[in-house]
Amino acid sequence: MANKVAVELTKKGKGRMMCTVGIGGRIPGILKSTEGTDMIIAIDGCSLYCTRKSLEFAGFTVNTHVVLTELGVVKNKQLDVDANDVNEVLVKLEKVLGI
Numbered sequence: 001m002a003n004k005v006a007v008e009l010t011k012k013g014k015g016r017m018m019c020t021v022g023i024g025g026r027i028p029g030i031l032k033s034t035e036g037t038d039m040i041i042a043i044d045g046c047s048l049y050c051t052r053k054s055l056e057f058a059g060f061t062v063n064t065h066v067v068l069t070e071l072g073v074v075k076n077k078q079l080d081v082d083a084n085d086v087n088e089v090l091v092k093l094e095k096v097l098g099i
Helices: 002-011 020-024 028-035 050-057 083-097
Strands: 041-044 064-067
Touching: 002 041, 002 083, 020 028, 020 050, 041 050, 064 083
Parallel strands: 041 064
Antiparallel strands: none
16 A cells, blocks of 8 residues: 555655665665655555665655554555555545645
C-alpha cells in the first residue's frame, strides 16, 4: 500500500518517489537525485519503519514520517491493493501532509 500511495502522489505531482532499495543499495544516481530534493517524506506501511530506516542509514534526514497503520490501514499480506482503499489512504495522507 505504501508503494502504491507513493506512486499515486507522484502521478498527481505532489512529490517525487525515490527508490528506497536503490538508496539502500547506494546506487549513485539515485543517491544524487535524493540529495537534490527539498524535503524527504518517508511513507512506511507499518511500525517496522523500513523506509525511514533505509533513508537514515544512507545519511538522509527524513523531514516527515508517515506510518500507514497509524492512519488506520490494516497490514496484510495481500499483494493486490484495492483502488478504493488507495484513494481513502490518499485523502488521509494529503490531509496529514497538507498537500
